[in-house]
Amino acid sequence: MTHAAHALANEALWEKDRAHAVHPWTNFGPFEERGSxxxxxxxxxxxxxxxxxxxxxxxxxxxxxxxGLGRREMADAIAEQALRLGYSNFFVDTGNDAAALLAAKLAELAPGDLNRVHFTTGGSTAVDTAIRMVAYYHHVRGHPEKTHVVSREASYHGSTYLTISVGKRYGDRIEEFRYKEDGIHHLSSPNLYRRPAGMDEDAFCDLLVAEFEDLIARVGADRIGGFIAEPIQASGGIVIPPAGYLKRMWEVCRRHDILFIADEVVTAFGRIGHWFASEAEFGIVPDMITTAKGLTSGYVPLGAVIFSDRIWATMAEGGHRWFSTGFTYSGHPVSCRAGLKNIEIMEREGxxxxxxxxxxxxxxxxxxxxxxxxxxxxxxxxxxxxxxxxxxxxxxxxxxxxxxxxxxxxxxxxxxxxxxxxxxxxxxxxxxxxxxxxxxxxxxxxxxxxxxxxxxxxxxxxxxxx
The missing domain is CATH 3.90.1150.10 (Aspartate Aminotransferase, domain 1)
Incomplete structure (x- = not known):
């Protein structure tokens, strides 16, 4: 192909995208003008x-x-799995070998007793599931009113109707959409750079923890079921919290019977040098971890909620209930094989x-x-x-x-x-x-x-x- 023909082919590709593809967070004017x-x-x-x-x-x-991209062994693993078992139903009482192996591996890598894994399609659906699990868990324990969830300003937890409402990143709330407001509360972002003038780090941490305690007193511990936090707020501006902040917020949750969800969609799988940041970097064992992204290094979609044996035992008590949530692509064998190969590469290459x-x-x-x-x-x-x-x-x-x-x-x-x-x-x-x-x-x-x-x-x- 000549250079001129190559340029024309690329222009045609650009125009097909501009004319037909709707991108996440499309900015209409610039997109119409410049495309992608x-x-x-x-x-x-x-x-x-x-x-x-x-x-x-x-x-x-x-x-x-x-x-990194272009890994031959990752492509080979995905292709081999697609040929051997490209899909199988993961609902109720059927599974597949890749999902079983990956679930066990995640339980091995996760902190504490986080030994149960619910596979999803990505980070948004993992967080969505975790928040629903909060209400389920408390309902089973005889507290059906503990459905409220506490998040933070400048947080991002996904783009489903529920998760975009739980998150509150600057600029994400637009007037053309409506958001769930009832039962969702937002605390201040733990942004040290934007703390009140003249306030040191310890005093800022005290202020943030007191704000959480005040919210609990106002709303009622009998109504708040979960607190969700990215260990480091990612899309909200790489917000690293004050020293001791997460540990103290976790302790508040323990005192008031509030489940702590660590949203590690970004921080897990090596982003800051650990399989999971919650315990290794911040000294806490949350009740749930949500993850995606680095789980497969982006080669194929996959997310997961990793949660404690205690939550599982409570939900499963009596053996008569149904956990009626999941997705067609939950436990997808190709995605789970990619997750296993991804972890293998990370371990082997240090x-x-x-x-x-x-x-x-x-x-x-x-x-x-x-x-x-x-x-x-x-x-x-x-x-x-x-x-x-x-x-x-x-x-x-x-x-x-x-x-x-x-x-x-x-x-x-x-x-x-x-x-x-x-x-x-x-x-x-x-x-x-x-x-x-x-x-x-x-x-x-x-x-x-x-x-x-x-x-x-x-x-x-x-x-x-x-």
Whole structure:
């Protein structure tokens, strides 16, 4: 194919996408005008677009391409499973070998007595199921009124009707949709950078815990059934909580008979160097863990709720009840085989230790961007990080939304062969665990160059910075 013919074919592909595909979180005006960047190949940490241009994917797909793209042994495992058993019914009393093996492996890796696994199709359906399980569990124990759920501001827990209502990430609530309001409560985000002026970390933690206690006193412990928290708020801005915060919130839950759901859709499977972050990083054993993304490194969809033997025993007591929730693709044998192969690769290649080592280097290198005039805060833990832009570093005042500096920074990065994710006033990164130190240098140097370029453009346009 000639270069001209190749370009025409790519333009036709771009137009088919623009004319027919509805993308999640579509921004209609820009999409109608510019369409999408179409990728056709991936290998390791890199993506190639339809025109053959290469990009380093510092986003890791959607927090998920942990072992990297283009793994032959993963493709072979998926293909072999599809040929041998491409699907089987997982409802009621039928199962398959891949799902049984993966469930046992997840129970082995999960903390404490979290030995029961309910497979779902992804993170949203895992969280949806966990929240329903909260009500089921309390009802069985004779507390049918304990259905309320407590979440936090700036949280993201999925995009089903229930989970988008439980989450409350900035910008997700739009007037065209309605959301479930009754029985859902939101506490403050544990964002240290945005804590009250003059307040130290310990006092901020005290304030957050007191807020939870006050909510329980106001609503009633007899009505609140569950508390859900990402150990590190991901899409809400890489929010790392104050020291001791999660442990203290977990203790509040214990005192008031409230189930603690750790939403580890992002933080599990090596993102910050552990199979699961709850106990290893924050010292808690939750009642449930929701997970997806890195479970298969994004090769095929799969999610799971991993929950305690105590919850199982309560729900199953008497043997006469039905747990009437699940999905056609629950326990899908191809997805579960991918999960097993993904874990095998991570264990064999020592990717948790690698994520810790290279992740710490990533933190150190990113910290060098903190002195740039447009940068208000650089934060993260190992291989999840963000750079927050501000108009004034002293007051932490953000730029007006219409400036769109984070998108301009990501566009500048893209032109230099780097993918970062713009969200509000943030540029977020979650690269694959196979990233090297040299690649970390490329990411940080390119991002820094893009920030400087956009800063110069904004100053020339009369935007006040500093």
């Amino acid at each position: 960047l179409i990728f056709t190949r991936g290998e390791g940490c890199y993506l190639w677009d339809a025109d053959g241009r290469r990009y380093f994917d510092a986003i890791g797909g959607m927090w998920c391409t942990n072992i 990717l948790l230790a690698r994520a810790t080592d290279v992740g710490r280097y990533f933190e150190e290198r990113l910290a060098t961007l903190a002195e740039l005039p447009l940068v208000g805060n650089v934060r993260g833990r190992k291989l999840m990080a963000c750079v927050e832009s501000v108009a004034n570093r002293e007051t932490k005042e953000p730029l007006p939304d219409e400036v769109g500096e984070s998108k301009r920074i990501s566009d500048a990065c893209e032109a230099m062969g780097l993918m970062v994710r713009p969200m509000g006033h943030l540029n977020v990164m979650s690269p694959p665990l196979v990233i090297t130190r040299d690649e970390v240098d490329f990411v940080v140097e390119t991002l820094g160059q893009a920030i400087r370029q956009v800063t110069d453009e904004l100053v020339r346009e009369g935007v006040r910075i500093g």
